[in-house]
Amino acid sequence: MKRLLNRIARFFGYEIRKIEPPIPPAVVRLLDSAEAGSKFDVDVGMSRLEPVPDGKLDIGPLEDSGRAVQNWIVEGWRFIPHSYAIVNQWQLLALSRRRNLALKVTDVPFFRLRWQMQEGLFEQHSEQVLRSFETARPEESADITLRVFFPFDFSPSRSPLTAVFGTSESQVIQRPQLADFRAYDQLKHTPPPMNVRAITPSRWSAEGFYKAGFKTEQVLVIPHGVDVGLFRPMPSLRGYIRSKVPVEDENFVFLSIGAMTGNKGMTLLLRAFTEVCRKFPHARLLLKGMDPLYNSKNFLLKSIQKIPTGDQQFVLDKITYIGNSFSHKKMAMLYQAADCYVSPYRAEGFNMPVLEAAASGLPIICTAGGATDDFVTDMFARKIEAKKHIIRVEDQDLSQLEPSVEHLITLMASAIEDNSWRSQAAEAGPLHVGANYTWDRVVDMLVRKLSN
Numbered sequence: 001m002k003r004l005l006n007r008i009a010r011f012f013g014y015e016i017r018k019i020e021p022p023i024p025p026a027v028v029r030l031l032d033s034a035e036a037g038s039k040f041d042v043d044v045g046m047s048r049l050e051p052v053p054d055g056k057l058d059i060g061p062l063e064d065s066g067r068a069v070q071n072w073i074v075e076g077w078r079f080i081p082h083s084y085a086i087v088n089q090w091q092l093l094a095l096s097r098r099r100n101l102a103l104k105v106t107d108v109p110f111f112r113l114r115w116q117m118q119e120g121l122f123e124q125h126s127e128q129v130l131r132s133f134e135t136a137r138p139e140e141s142a143d144i145t146l147r148v149f150f151p152f153d154f155s156p157s158r159s160p161l162t163a164v165f166g167t168s169e170s171q172v173i174q175r176p177q178l179a180d181f182r183a184y185d186q187l188k189h190t191p192p193p194m195n196v197r198a199i200t201p202s203r204w205s206a207e208g209f210y211k212a213g214f215k216t217e218q219v220l221v222i223p224h225g226v227d228v229g230l231f232r233p234m235p236s237l238r239g240y241i242r243s244k245v246p247v248e249d250e251n252f253v254f255l256s257i258g259a260m261t262g263n264k265g266m267t268l269l270l271r272a273f274t275e276v277c278r279k280f281p282h283a284r285l286l287l288k289g290m291d292p293l294y295n296s297k298n299f300l301l302k303s304i305q306k307i308p309t310g311d312q313q314f315v316l317d318k319i320t321y322i323g324n325s326f327s328h329k330k331m332a333m334l335y336q337a338a339d340c341y342v343s344p345y346r347a348e349g350f351n352m353p354v355l356e357a358a359a360s361g362l363p364i365i366c367t368a369g370g371a372t373d374d375f376v377t378d379m380f381a382r383k384i385e386a387k388k389h390i391i392r393v394e395d396q397d398l399s400q401l402e403p404s405v406e407h408l409i410t411l412m413a414s415a416i417e418d419n420s421w422r423s424q425a426a427e428a429g430p431l432h433v434g435a436n437y438t439w440d441r442v443v444d445m446l447v448r449k450l451s452n
Contacts, residue, residue, distance in 0.1 A: 039244055042330050068100070070451065073136045073159065075106040076148035079117040079127075081325050082110075082293055083352065087165065087201075087224060088148035089122065089130055094225075094443035096129055101447070104136040108149040115293060121327050144450055146199075151179045154192050163197040163220070163450055167349025168208025169263055170391075170398035187212055194218065197450065201350035202371035207399070220449045223375055224352050225439035226359045230332045233361035233430060241337040245320055247284050252416050255338035255362070257288040257331075257353040258345075260299035265344035265367070265403060267303045272344070272408040274307060274315045280416050284318050286338060288331075291323035335360035339422065340415045344384055344403040345370060354381075359433040363425035365411045367403045375437065379428035382415075384408050 074092060077085035095101055122130065136142070141158035148165040152173075156162050166177070178184045191213040192198075198209040198219045209219045239249070247253055254273065258264040266287075273285050289296025300321060307315065326334065335341075341357035342365040350371050358364055358380055366372045368383035376383075384403040391398045415422065 071142040073142040073145045094439040105133040165199045168205045169347040171207040173212040204371040205349040225442035231359040237336045251284045253338045259294040260296035263347040268344045276412045287321045289323045358429035361426040380425035
């Protein structure tokens, strides 16, 4: 009957659609205030900062002065706040500090036409460095070609070794992750040549490349890093930033950053936060999306609509959403507004905001069993119990974690109540990240593994 009615309607030029219910006023207010929290002035804030303690800056690893100079061509994205571009640019800055590397770059078109280059994401000096690299000619080769863009291109370059950065959130390389059907079919039936390497940031993500036919020695697990001179505890900024978000001094603020897509677990977070607010009315949730790239506002709206209507007014007045793009310096300041970082993700290739939050001194609540297991410790992170599920899509089995909402509620409540754990995390997180995950250390690992 439905099909018949639709055919009749189309014949007369009409279309039958389900009428969506009106959006509640509280939701409209939240999404219309997407620029909230973006008004704090970076220069004013940074003028209040204490100097960076000695030993906290990336100064670069010791290099083998006898090693011959290597030539690299890096193909990828620059000057856009996509995670792949962010990784590429931090790596380029660290690579530029190495005396035994000669770099050239190739800018690759963005994945979506509507994406636009943005200035000011990095500090002025860093942007000058990023703009100073010589562009590689199309016919040019080097010792190593490194690709950091999407969709993936596993075809050999003109260089003897080609390294391709990529993430596999679902532990499977899917059709949309490759440029065309031919490349996808070839990968399904023919293992990649041995002069091609896959670089991925976690053991969870590496599984997707093994399943795609890469040999163990072809997959290099290289974590992401953090600029610990930028992302660090800044207690002198806390009051200023919170006054601009705004949140009151007595509020307890949970922070979560991401595209607001389903794999980030926003529906789970909103359900848990609703329950936490019943016991702790001073709890607040600060959400940072990325509307210029992903239209995060619409993804968040879908998650909000899954909250029972009777609870929406109650909980949405306690949520602040920021959707516009921030510079890295402004992002570092935003972490200072929070008391705890929470990420009940279902699937991630790495989850860089968790690492940045830890470097900033925030206690962490994140999903157990996923990519973050590689780099968080019990000293500053508590893990949400989760079950792994396999979802069949076409001819592939996609992996996904399903965090326990009940356990998430418990952990969020304990974060509010456990002052000693928060104090411990404020010290342990920055020490752990500074000792293991600076960009210079990460890039040193990248260079050594590719050079071998």
